[in-house]
Amino acid sequence: MxxxxxxxxxxxxxxxxxxxxxxxxxxxxxxxxxxxxxxxxxxxxxxxxxxxxxxxxxxxxxxxxxxxxxxxxxxxxxxxxxxxxxxLYMPKQLSEEEVSKIVAETIAETGATSKADMGKVMAAIMPKVKGKADGSLVNKLVQQHLS
Structure with missing residues (x-):
């Protein structure tokens, strides 16, 4: 449907x-x-x-x-x-742990090493979590992983 x-x-x-x-x-x-x-x-x-x-x-x-x-x-x-x-109409939201795992995998895929690579990482992650995770949460987790 x-x-x-x-x-x-x-x-x-x-x-x-x-x-x-x-x-x-x-x-x-x-x-x-x-x-x-x-x-x-x-x-x-x-x-x-x-x-x-x-x-x-x-x-x-x-x-x-x-x-x-x-x-x-x-x-x-x-x-x-x-x-x-x-x-009610949104897909099931990912937990913070699930998003953190995706962030870590994407950072490894892109080879990002510093906050200067944040745009590259965000561009790669957002299509993966679209509608399933809040952008501000993703941003926060990427910053944590890159610092």
Missing amino acids: SLLERLNEDMKQAMRNKEKEKLTVIRMIKASLQNEAIKLGEDLNEEQELTVLSREVKQRKDSLHEFEKAGREDLVEKIRTELQYVE
Whole structure:
């Protein structure tokens, strides 16, 4: 079942169950996917769908951070709920240990020895962990391994 089909089924279920917040989030995800498809002029493949979902998660995490900083507890709860719904459609996230192992393997593959090689390592790692690990975690682990 494709992501769009899954979203449509979940949207129908959310309507039946009168889950307004979930319905709103599903509609936002669908709109983002459709906008991306229009922009590219083609149907999205799984990797492109994952890119859109990752963008949605990142936007919500950034908003969450800003609202927490501003002390807006009303909006913090709303964004946390939205984030939970969006993450339902993401692939299972890798643990920090799994990401660390991938980082070590990639550093060995690229022959990186110092922080000057960080860009090369990040460029090699990100396609491997796309949608399965947070970029900031990967960045932190690469820095630790290279120092």
